[in-house]
Amino acid sequence: MNRALLTVAVLALATASCSVNEYCINCAVPGDGGGDSGDDADAADAGIDAPDAGPCAPTNGGVEICDKLDNDCDGSTDNGTLPGVGEPCDNLVGECAGGVKQCTNGAIVCSRPPMAEICDDKDNNCNGAIDDGDPGGGGSCGTNAGECTAGVKHCIAGAIDCVGDIGTVGGVAEACNGKDDDCDTMFDEGLMDLGSCGGPNVGLCHTGTLTCMGGGPVCGDSPSPAPPEQGPVFELCDGADNDCDTRIDEDYNLQTDPRNCNVCGTICAEPHANMGCAAGACVIASCQPGWHNLNGDPGDGCEYGGPTGMGCFIQGAEVCNGDDDDCNGTTDLGITAPAGLCKTVGECTGSFASCAGANGWKCNYPSGNVTTDAGGSIVAETRCDSRDNDCDTQIDENQPNKGEACSDGGIGACQGSGNFTCDATDLDGPAVCTITTPGAPASAELCDARDNNCDGIVDNTTGPARVIDAMSHVVVGALDYYIDTHEASHPDATAMATGVGTTRACSNPGVIPWRNVSYTTAKAACAAAGKVLCSGSQWQTACEGVANTTYPYGNTFGASSCNTETLDGDAATAGDQDVLLATGAVAACTAAAGPKDMSGNLREWTDDITGQTSTGTNIAVLRGGGYETPAVGATCDFRLSRAAVNILENANGFRCCRATAP
Secondary structure, eight states: OHHHHHHHHHHHHHHHHOOOOTTEESOOOTTTSOOSSSTTOOGGGTTOOOOOSSOOOOOGGGOOOSSSSOTTOSSOSSOSSOTTTTSBOSOOSGGGTTOBEEEETTEEEESSOOOOOOSSSSOTTOSSOTTTTOTTOOSEESOOSTTOBOEEEEEETTEEEEESOBOOTTSSOOOSSSSOTTOSSOSSTTOOOSOEEOSSOBTTBOSEEEEEETTEEEEEEOOSSSOTTOOOOOOOSSSSOTTOSSOSSTTOOTTTOTTSSSSTTOOOOOTTEEEEEETTEEEEEEEOTTOBOOSOOGGGOSOBOOTTSSOOOOOSSOOSSSSOTTOSSOSSOSOOOOTTOSOOSGGGTTOEEEEOGGGOEEEEOOTTTOOBOTTSOBOOOOOOSSSOTTOSSOSSTTOTTTTOEEEOSOOGGGOOEEEEEOOTTOTTSOOEEEEEEOOOOOOOOOSSSSOTTOSSOTTOOSSTTOOOOOEEEEEETTEEEEEESSOOBOTTOOSSOOOOOOSOOBOOTTSOOOOSOOHHHHHHHHHHTTOEEOOHHHHHHHHHTTTTOSBTTBSSOOTTTSSSTTSOSOTTSSSOOOOOOOTTOSTTOBOTTSOBOOSSSSEEEEEEEEEEOTTSOEEEEEESOOTTOOGGGGSTTOOOOEEETTOOOTTEEEOEEESSOO
């Protein structure tokens, strides 16, 4: 009674309050939230769930969704109108057409989902193509036995069909034709009694029964002696008529059959060769891949399998690699090294290349001066031996200073000079300084632009090691001073050139005097030498001497006494040549106190200012005349040769004076 009432109550509750969603599969009724499929029902409880303990807590904001939960706590799960449920599925192609979304076990799924494609003329996987991918196809079908040909399974028009097959097993009755007509892997089977046959005894047979033999009916006379059931057999190469057709060994050509060559049973077989039979003799029809018949003898087959005996495969023309590229039985022969492979200049002259097998080409360089690495490449120059050891047309290029000037560390004139050269005692060492011009011993300092006394100072002007210029001591009355014996010259002047050094003035014999000089430069050059430019009175007193002569050599003009206009300064050239001569060249042109060339050669600036030019430049007096001066201008007292202190002329020079001995 009570169970009946409970059942009625449950049915009434379900009828009155449960809104069923037609797309909700396995939706739960009030209870433990499970489905209504009855999976958790107990037969003793009449198919209903026991109520859950505790109050229901809304989820998802109390809005029912497909999640197998009672979100709105109305006692049912996934009931009512659920978001997305009932809408068309996302894929409505092919067999998925008409599908709608439904709530199944708490998840939204499509009522017609894509399925694996099968051969049924439908689009099962809903991709727009029917039976795509040849479902169920690909396997073999039929048979290749006998006259049949197997095919391949393909899905065609919704059904699996065997494509390309020919014939079926048992599809055709067996005929006596030497073929497997019924495709059962046997030919002419079951055709042993095709009727009787008669006639004379033939071969090994006697009159008997027609039997299918060799693809055709054969009179199967019993061989002699018995057994009588034995009939014709396939012809053998044995000198007998095995198939009883009156012919002996007719199926065998002893002239061409490699298994019965010339004589039955003679098999043509040699190593690595595909043998044939020609004119009754074994011949090589072809060689197996990688093997060659180089000796032309078929008796040993294709005997050559390359240097390793593992087969030789022609790669092309022979190259240097230790292999027989053209498979002619020789390795690395008849080949030529690439042009320019080896160096042939310097110490490599005469070198040549040879093939070193698997190591390739090797350059045979002369030993001793050429060094190679493990790979045979020439090592860069390391020695200093005046040879091109790395054969690059350069000699000792690893010695960048070779040939450059060097010295022995001496000072001034004492310094020896030479060049960096290879050390013959150590060719593996660097270039060394080889002195070819030894330094001179230290000597008294001269005014010659050299450090003669090797103290590190050129042409010292002060101190005990100073230059002692050639000067003449002039003592006339109250005057007592020193004057340069020679016209001033550059420190680097020579007998042929004036020189260019301007540090100081020198008084040297036998050199071209300092010409083309201004008063200003002359005065500075004297000061640099610790002297002064001679005054007009100093110059004239030194020229006239105590005797007060007209010319430095006397009172009467001598045409060749000094280098004036009348002296031919170049006897080798025709005519009277007026040229500048070296200091002291004319010995007669010497004053009483010793100074030379005070008449002629060069006009000499004096520190005798006589006025100014219109622009304010001082004017100084030049004394003694030059190599083009006539007699009147070459006297000791001639003062009319004057010029602005900045004037430069080829015939102008000077000399210096000082109050004390040099």
